[in-house]
Amino acid sequence: MKIAWSLSAVRAVAAASALAFSTCLSVAQQNVKPVTNYPLDLTVVKPESVGFSSERLERLHTMLQEEVDQKHLAGVVTILARHGKVIDYRTYGYRDLAGSAPMTKDVIFRDFSMTKPITGVAMMILYEQGKWLPSDPIAKFIPEFAHLKVYKGMDPSGNMILTDPDHAPTMRELMTHTAGFTYGFFGDTPVDKMYRDANLLASANLQEFIDKLAKIPLLYQPGQGWTYSMSMDVQGYIVEKLSGKSLPDFVRDNIYTPLGMRDAGFYVPEDKRNRFSVLYRASPNGELVADPSASRRSGDYDVQPPMPSGGGGMVSTAEDYYRFATMLLNSGELDGKRILAPSTLKLMTSNHVPSELLTGKFGIGSQIMRPGFGYGYDLAVVFDPPEANLSDGKGTFFWDGAAGTWFWVDPTNDIVFVGMIQRMMSPDNGRLQYRAHAVVDQALVDPSK
DSSP states (O other), X not given: OOOOOOHHHHHHHHHHHHHHHHHHHHHHHHHSOOOOOOOOXXXXXXXXXXXXXXXXHHHHHHHHHHHHHTTSOSEEEEEEEETTEEEEEXXXXXXXXXXXXXXXXXXXXXXXXXXXXXHXXXXXXXXXXXXXXXXXXXXXXXXXXXXXXXXXXXXXXSOEEEEOOSSOOBHHHHHTTOSSOOOSSSOOSHHHXXXXXXXXXXXXXXXXHHHHHTTSOBSSOTTSOOOOOTHHHHHHHHHHHHHSSOHHHHHIIIIIHHHTOTTOBSSOOGGGGGGBOOOEEEOXXXXXXXXXXXXXXXXXXXXXXXXXXXXXXXXEOHHHHHHHHXXXXXXXXETTEEOSOHHHHHHHTSOOSOGGGOXXXXXXTTEEEBTTEEEOSSSEEESOHHHHTOOSOTTEEEEEOTTSOEEEEETTTTEEEEEEOOBTTOXXXXXXXXXXXXXXXXXXXXXXX
């Protein structure tokens, strides 16, 4: 059957189609987040200017002040920003309880595992130079790993059963804690015991570290588990090998200096020691006491370490780390200094843990790999907040440190948060981090601003 179209009908259909296309294009454009390029400005502005409620933000202040008043924490420094505008920058408590030295904004903290994202960015800089691919076997860059075995249990005589890996562990697996390495601190398997006996992080240098690690079997078949591990220390060795520079020198030249991270490094020089935070841990009765292990770590950061830890060796101020986190939010650039391309940042901050491992079985502390919550390259990623039972914006990425430092970047809501404390290995550190997420999220009352 033929349909006769009048000229007016054709024009009406064409107009409707054009309107529909225009509407779809407009919606699509609204849904595409532009690449941000915020200049760094630490001037504190009114929270309402970027959609936050000053009144509701007081809940964050009350929560943190109570932690200090109840002597759960010695001190805190926090920075909160949206759209590149700092809306909250505060200090609480003390840098040193014994001397009643107040916490100040320029206090230097031990970052511990917040070093990992820095090492990750160093690796991605080398990725952009064509030095490695996620599919490459790790042994391509570390021949000592060419003959790694995999732990498969114990025989009746108490000897280890070892087998060959199903495939050579890859760089992708190294970047996501799925290669089969472990730390030795958090587990009690025979492999963990071998890590402890080898005292890997006390090696004279990174080459000795690698030589020792090459003699220890993988905890499981590559890609078949997620275990918090020394993978980022291995990455530190690869950074040195591919760049020809020491890890501290490479991150100084390619990250710290261009971003203006003035106090970041792997040790605290003599002229800055008066700004170094005292490290505490909770005693059995809950009282904060100076951590006696602090002075045993590289002389407590008084010299450049001969074995720099890409997994946990950094120190920085809250502002230093805020500069780094803002660069990540800005898709790899800060104040005209580009560290990474937007596409590289997207690769780094996307989940790369297979769904079959996101079951709640794997994780470390409060960071549990589960539906909606995974791991990118050297940091955690919330790729489906409702599924993960979190209030963060989609695509939020973050990590924390053993002494309670934490940060997150929420690209959906354009938020950066940095929190610095000095409480070592407390089970309450993770809870404080998640409480801070919730309290900040509830204060954002007008996300459209």
